[in-house]
Amino acid sequence: MQRSTNRVDTGTGHVVVIGGGIAGLAAAHRLLATGLRVTLLEATDRLGGKLMTGDIAGTQVDLGAESMLARRPEAVDLARAVGLGDRLQPPATATAAVWTRGELRPMPKGHVMGVPGDPAALGGVLSPEGLARIAQERDLTPTAVGDDVAVGAYVADRLGREVVDRLVEPLLGGVYAGDAYRLSMRAAVPQLFEVAREGGSLLDGVQCIQQQAAARRQTGPVFQGIDGGIGTLPDAVADAVRAGGGEILTATPVLGLTRTTDGWDIRTDTRVITADGIVLATPAWSASTLLAAESPAASVELAGVEYASMALVTLAFRRSDVAATGALDGRSGFLVPPVDGRTIKASTFSTHKWKWVADAAPDLFVLRTSVGRYGEEDHLHREDTELVDVSLRDLAEATGLAAKPVDTEVTRWIGGLPQYPVGHLTRVARIRDEVAKLPALRVCGAVYDGVGIPACIASAHRAADEIAADLAGEIIATPTLVQGTRSEAGQ
Structure with missing residues (x-):
């Protein structure tokens, strides 16, 4: 018996995107541009x-996240595509400090993720x-690194160790x-690898990286924010998806x-929703559960991905x-090396860093601290008032x-950041290899790239x-496949 040719006749397929974070929204936005019908599901x-x-x-x-790297085009391009181009705004200052050995010290320049090219800095x-x-x-003799190294x-x-403990740790921790x-x-730092x-x-090697970067130096800011907050980007993308005919179900x-x-x-x-294809844009633990029946090997790999949890404590003061x-003058904030034993790991002076914050609240000074990292998440079990108090003590x-x-606001991000231990990219390759055996299903999000x-x-x-390529090839090349062929090919 021949399979239905409805999709062939219309030239379109239906793709369900599972997960409504920025990855899922971006996938839905991209799929609509190819002419596919899209439904996005968010739990x-x-x-x-x-x-x-x-x-x-x-x-x-x-x-949550407050800025995006502008030297990579994807985020800035998406913001422009959904009508936020005129609201893109670089940090008003990038002068940061390190709170270490009892003092706020200027963040050294001329490093790659804390690794210096010139120790004099x-x-x-x-x-x-x-x-x-x-x-x-x-x-020193060369250090062997093999396929990967911490x-x-x-x-x-x-x-x-001092370079790691005082500079690399706080920067990577951020x-x-x-x-x-x-x-x-x-x-995490492929150029250093x-x-x-x-x-x-x-x-x-670090000096060489810096020279190469200088030679191709781009104009424009390294980072961008959005007037009103990076948090306005998802809703703008969602509006564009709906305007393009996509369906979003929260x-x-x-x-x-x-x-099938x-x-x-x-x-x-x-x-039950039927689909021709699926984009799975969920955290690893959710993807693992959903793939357990159809791709046990991918499910096991995803279950092994660990996450770190953290909290953001946002504080508003009278500017006077x-x-x-x-x-606090002139700085965007400071980082805190874990080796110094403080509770907060960083603080951002939002009023200094973002002009839109300063303009929106001229009588206030807004800042935030972050608490918690992988293996140090006991702090997150404290009451909100305790996290505020400890933040104020460290700030003082x-x-x-x-x-x-x-005013204060405590935001907890439980399981917020996937961890990239040694061998992570090999794990990702195994996951993608297994997922690729399934017909018209792909994964995306912070776990992978x-x-x-x-x-x-x-x-x-x-x-x-x-x-889109999978479905286009199927529609063009296999309009008369018998039932079961597609399933067997994916075994």
Whole structure:
């Protein structure tokens, strides 16, 4: 018996995107551009995942991610495509500090994720002993890295632990909420991994990276925000998806996926939705559950992905109460090395960093702290008031800020950031190899190609393009397949 040719006659297929974070939304937006029919399903009642705005003292601010890398085009291009181009705004200042060894010290320049090319730039942050250890690096024999190596282990071997503990850890922690001694260099800092594979001096390699970057220096800012908050991007993409004919259903958890002779059945808590293709844009644990029946090998690999949890504590002060605190002047914020034993791991001075925040609340000073990283998540079990109090204590010690906030907001991101330990990219390759055996199903999101917004969008575009190609090839090449052929080919 021949399979239905309805899809062939119309030239369109139906793709269900599961997950309404920025990756799922970007996938839906991309799929619509290919002429496919799209339905997006989100389990919660809110779109955007870790991109979210909220209210603090009557002012809208980001309560999740607050900026996106602009030197990669994907996020900025998507913002422009959905009508936010005129609201893109770079940081008003990028002057940051490191709170270490009892003082706020200027963040050194001329490094790659904390790894210096010139140790002279590290005075004050590192001890004389730490600087002397770096000076020995060019005399060391090459360090073997194999297929992958932990960032912290490699850099400590070449330059000493102090560089890792005082610089690499806080910088990587700000991105991954992870442990530098576990994080994959190949996945987290690929340019350094290429240097390491070549052998020789790490200092010389970092200088080479910096020279290459200078030679191709792009104009424009390194990072961009959005007037009103990065958290406004998901809703803008969702509006564009709906305007393009896509359907978005929130509060619609997916309970199971089943292959059929014609495609897929997606079982929700209220009905079964049929689809020709699926983009799975969920966290690893959810993807693992949904793939357990149809791809046990991929499910097992996804179940092994670990996550870090964190909390953001947003504080609003009267600007007049903060004016006398000179340590806050001119800075975008500071990072905190875990080795110093503080509770907060960073603070962003939002009023300094984002002009739109300052303009929206001229009488307020808004800042936020972050608490928690991989392996150090006990703090997240504290009450909101405790997290506010400990943030205020650390801020007072770091900056001298003694004012009381007029409003506070604590946002917990439980399981917020996937971890990239040594061998992570090999795991990702295995997952994709197994998923590729399934007909017209792809995965995307922060698990696979990077945790930043542009990387998540690029992952979504890759998944959408591959699904579109799969369905286009099927529609053109197999209009008279008998039932069962598609299923058998995917075994």
